[in-house]
Amino acid sequence: MERVVIITGANSGIGLALCERLLTEDSQLRLCLACRNMQRAEAARAALLTSHSNAHVDLLQLDVGSVQSVLSAAQEVKARYNRIDFLYLNAGIMPNPQLDLNAFFKGLFSRNVVRMFATAEGILTQQDRLNSDGLQEVFATNLFGHFLLIRELEPLLSRLVWTSSSNARRSAFSMEDMQHREGRESYSSSKYASDMLSLALNRQKNSQGLFSSVICPGLVMTNLTYGILPSFFWTLIMPVMWLIRIFTNTFTLTPHNGAEALHWLFLQNPESLDPRAKYHSLTSGLGTNYTQPRQMDIDEGTSDVLYSKLLELEKEVRRKQSEENADEEISAVK
Numbered sequence: 001m002e003r004v005v006i007i008t009g010a011n012s013g014i015g016l017a018l019c020e021r022l023l024t025e026d027s028q029l030r031l032c033l034a035c036r037n038m039q040r041a042e043a044a045r046a047a048l049l050t051s052h053s054n055a056h057v058d059l060l061q062l063d064v065g066s067v068q069s070v071l072s073a074a075q076e077v078k079a080r081y082n083r084i085d086f087l088y089l090n091a092g093i094m095p096n097p098q099l100d101l102n103a104f105f106k107g108l109f110s111r112n113v114v115r116m117f118a119t120a121e122g123i124l125t126q127q128d129r130l131n132s133d134g135l136q137e138v139f140a141t142n143l144f145g146h147f148l149l150i151r152e153l154e155p156l157l158s159r160l161v162w163t164s165s166s167n168a169r170r171s172a173f174s175m176e177d178m179q180h181r182e183g184r185e186s187y188s189s190s191k192y193a194s195d196m197l198s199l200a201l202n203r204q205k206n207s208q209g210l211f212s213s214v215i216c217p218g219l220v221m222t223n224l225t226y227g228i229l230p231s232f233f234w235t236l237i238m239p240v241m242w243l244i245r246i247f248t249n250t251f252t253l254t255p256h257n258g259a260e261a262l263h264w265l266f267l268q269n270p271e272s273l274d275p276r277a278k279y280h281s282l283t284s285g286l287g288t289n290y291t292q293p294r295q296m297d298i299d300e301g302t303s304d305v306l307y308s309k310l311l312e313l314e315k316e317v318r319r320k321q322s323e324e325n326a327d328e329e330i331s332a333v334k
């Protein structure tokens, strides 16, 4: 039977590399690239079809950072497919990243140097902003839009896979400020929230046949990392990064390598997976790719609280959306 796989943020980087790998794995697959920019989505589709000429590649217009777009895209998905085998929640942003060079050089000569290269702990901040739905943009894109999509598609779903990060950190997240309005680590906070949400979804939904997993792709050269340092600089220091890879196998560097754990999960039986583990894409000093589970720093009670708070926010957002739609209908009639 033809399997249906939807991937958000599939037009570039790790998402696009995953598409390539999945089509190589199963040429009968029906892949749906869920992207905000249809021109980029068309280009990605064309690239995939050059190497897999008979592949079934559909496109879906989806801006996960917009409530209206998520609701419309979900309607479209329900009309097109009667089952979704895998939903990869991969789209993500890190706006206005700032590298703290002082902290970086201090870190270089500390005992935490390997940890710093693996997680970027203490050296990276971001500047977030409100979006047109009145939500913090990073929270809305990396977490809440995906949550709303899951809620809309729930009866069709069986497997969820989140692209999280080694940068996800408990201390960057606060339940009192789950959107991270106050701090400057919105990325870290949103990724920690996605780890917690995955655990909560497993607790709430495994009995109904829905399974969620989390992966970390490692440090990968993509548009996201080119926002931190320019691409020519990364190219220049590539030999240094190959060297660092000997000490931390988290420097996967290419989107193909970064997609290792995403691909690996596609081949696993969901019952055999650990809901408390993050599955890491790793690349050894010699360039061998593998997947390794590592326990997440999460407790179940807190993840359930986050789940309830997201349900509350969902109610609020839906109410606001239907009021806006009603207002629009009234002014259209006038």
Ligand SMILES: NC(=O)C1=CN([C@@H]2O[C@H](COP(=O)(O)OP(=O)(O)OC[C@H]3O[C@@H](n4cnc5c(N)ncnc54)[C@H](OP(=O)(O)O)[C@@H]3O)[C@@H](O)[C@H]2O)C=CC1
Pocket (backbone or CB within 6 Å): 008, 009, 010, 011, 012, 013, 014, 015, 034, 035, 036, 037, 040, 062, 063, 064, 065, 066, 090, 091, 092, 093, 141, 163, 164, 165, 166, 216, 217, 218, 219, 220, 221, 222, 223, 224, 225
């Ligand atoms: N690169 C790295 O080192 C790491 C990346 N990650 C995570 O991997 C995931 C993929 O990122 P990566 O491949 O690196 O970076 P890219 O920037 O190449 O890919 C991000 C994708 O998400 C899409 N996207 C962003 N915002 C939205 C939105 N509002 N609606 C729909 N799609 C959107 C982008 O679309 P568009 O082209 O239109 O911008 C793009 O296709 C992210 O979740 C990121 O946080 C995690 C750890 C490390």
Ligand SMILES: CC(C)CCC[C@@H](C)[C@H]1CC[C@H]2C3=C(CC[C@]12C)[C@@]1(C)CCC(=O)C[C@@H]1CC3
Pocket (backbone or CB within 6 Å): 099, 116, 117, 118, 119, 120, 123, 124, 164, 165, 166, 167, 218, 219, 225, 228, 229, 237, 240, 241, 244
């Ligand atoms: C000599 C060079 C390797 C120096 C590079 C320093 C930093 C720019 C990088 C060190 C650790 C990196 C890292 C990320 C971005 C670039 C670094 C801060 C991420 C935050 C990118 C996005 C993620 O989700 C996790 C990455 C962790 C490691």
